[in-house]
Amino acid sequence: MSSGGGDGAARESFGSSRGFILAAVGSAVGLGNMWRFSYTAAEGGGAAFVFLYIALTLLIGIPIMLAEMAAGRSGRLSPIGALRKAGGKGWAPMGFLYVLSGLLILSYYSVIAGWTVRYAIEAIVSGFPADSGAHFTAISTGPAAMGFHLLFMGLTMAIVMGGVEKGIERASTLMMPALFVILVGLAMWAFTLDGAGEGYAYYLTPTWGDILDGPTFAAAAAQAFFSLSLGMGAMLTFASYLGKDQNLPKEATIISFADFGVAFIAGLVVFPIVFALGLQNDVSESTVGALFIALPGAFSEMGAGRLVGSLFFIALLVGALTSAISLLEVVVSSVIDEFDITRKKATLYAGGLIATLGLASAYDTNILGVIDAIAGELFLVIGGLGLAILVGYRMKGAREELEMGTTPFFKVGLDVVFFFLRYVVPPIVIFVIYDRLMNVINVVQTTWFAG
Numbered sequence: 001m002s003s004g005g006g007d008g009a010a011r012e013s014f015g016s017s018r019g020f021i022l023a024a025v026g027s028a029v030g031l032g033n034m035w036r037f038s039y040t041a042a043e044g045g046g047a048a049f050v051f052l053y054i055a056l057t058l059l060i061g062i063p064i065m066l067a068e069m070a071a072g073r074s075g076r077l078s079p080i081g082a083l084r085k086a087g088g089k090g091w092a093p094m095g096f097l098y099v100l101s102g103l104l105i106l107s108y109y110s111v112i113a114g115w116t117v118r119y120a121i122e123a124i125v126s127g128f129p130a131d132s133g134a135h136f137t138a139i140s141t142g143p144a145a146m147g148f149h150l151l152f153m154g155l156t157m158a159i160v161m162g163g164v165e166k167g168i169e170r171a172s173t174l175m176m177p178a179l180f181v182i183l184v185g186l187a188m189w190a191f192t193l194d195g196a197g198e199g200y201a202y203y204l205t206p207t208w209g210d211i212l213d214g215p216t217f218a219a220a221a222a223q224a225f226f227s228l229s230l231g232m233g234a235m236l237t238f239a240s241y242l243g244k245d246q247n248l249p250k251e252a253t254i255i256s257f258a259d260f261g262v263a264f265i266a267g268l269v270v271f272p273i274v275f276a277l278g279l280q281n282d283v284s285e286s287t288v289g290a291l292f293i294a295l296p297g298a299f300s301e302m303g304a305g306r307l308v309g310s311l312f313f314i315a316l317l318v319g320a321l322t323s324a325i326s327l328l329e330v331v332v333s334s335v336i337d338e339f340d341i342t343r344k345k346a347t348l349y350a351g352g353l354i355a356t357l358g359l360a361s362a363y364d365t366n367i368l369g370v371i372d373a374i375a376g377e378l379f380l381v382i383g384g385l386g387l388a389i390l391v392g393y394r395m396k397g398a399r400e401e402l403e404m405g406t407t408p409f410f411k412v413g414l415d416v417v418f419f420f421l422r423y424v425v426p427p428i429v430i431f432v433i434y435d436r437l438m439n440v441i442n443v444v445q446t447t448w449f450a451g
């Protein structure tokens with residue numbers, strides 16, 4: 001059955017291609033889509049940014065996603081082993097970087113998800129407090145934040161412990177359609193609000209000049225990496241659980257556009273609400289603040305706010321959970337492959353370590369911001385560059401791997417994909433790495449060393 005993982009036990013696998021697609025979309029759709037995208041789009045040129053983002057998804061996102069899938073499915077191993085197999089021993093450290101990224105990203109992602117758990121519960125039980133700013137300050141750090149972070153980690157670990165088909169696939173198959181239905185429903189409701197027109201205008205009025213700006217461009221590219229879960233082996237790991245009959249180019253296209261679609265629709269929910277309540281000035285620089293202060297503030301003032309707000313935070317939670325699953329799975333599958341221990345033990349060790357690390361972010365949101373800049377942005381783009389070079393230039397049989405199970409239409413597309421991996425992705429991503437490195441330095445400086 002296995003085409004040569006080389007080691008004892010048969011590798012787990014997804015039960016169906018639909019299950020795989022939903023799990024991968026679940027990984028992609030998360031906290032990154034639900035607020036960050038719409039906010040960056042509005043600030044970065046509106047509809048012009050949306051076009052730029054689609055272009056980046058096609059130019060960089062899909063090629064790198066396919067590179068990950070090629071390495072994962074052909075290796076049938078988690079990142080460290082798969083990269084070693086595809087490129088030789090020297091590539092194993094890149095796999096370690098992926099595992100490290102997974103550890104670090106999940107450590108703070110889970111803290112934000114913990115706030116989400118709390119908001120969802122509070123919305124249902126008692127509604128939104130009038131002073132949402134003070135509320136957020138009170139709950140975002142300290143023992144309560146730590147508690148909800150640990151609760152969320154426990155939930156994530158329980159699902160990952162269930163395994164690929166019974167845990168990850170089943171959870172995603174149940175939750176992703178629900179998320180989509182809730183979000184579309186919310187967007188339709190938002191359309192009926194008084195400020196909707198203004199909200200759409202703010203979100204989508206194209207200012208083409210903005211996207212020619214270097215930092216906006218780099219931010220869009222980094223956003224695409226994060227949102228599509230690229231550059232740290234999430235898609236690689238999921239693809240390692242697939243059979244050769246899967247049409248990877250088609251699946252990568254579906255996953256990427258589903259991710260974009262959800263991000264776009266989230267903007268159609270958020271901006272009408274913000275404008276209906278005249279809260280646009282509260283939507284400050286901080287994306288986290290906007291999501292956890294401005295919107296809850298709006299919900300507390302609206303007639304149907306409690307119901308709508310509950311649904312919104314439930315959708316956000318679902319997105320966060322299916323993303324967290326994939327982050328943890330990268331670490332867990334690597335531990336299983338490298339140390340040859342059971343999934344249960346691997347999940348306990350990896351999850352325990354991440355939960356502990358996350359306490360730092362729950363203690364101080366400055367730490368959260370710095371880890372996000374380092375692991376959530378810089379590491380991902382470095383990881384993406386590595387993949388483009390590995391699969392574009394070095395890995396043998398990458399092209400054949402991607403041709404397996406595909407149709408003539410997508411085979412032609414693969415010519416373009418490989419051309420991009422070699423000549424288009426590296427220069428663009430090198431620029432983005434430079435920009436994000438400067439950003440890390442800047443964030444660290446203003447957080448801890450500003451006079």
Ligand code: PHE
Pocket residue numbers: 027028029030031032033105226227228229230232234323324326327
């Ligand atoms: N794509 C997820 C989101 O948008 C985050 C994520 C990044 C998940 C990297 C896995 C790997 O929220």
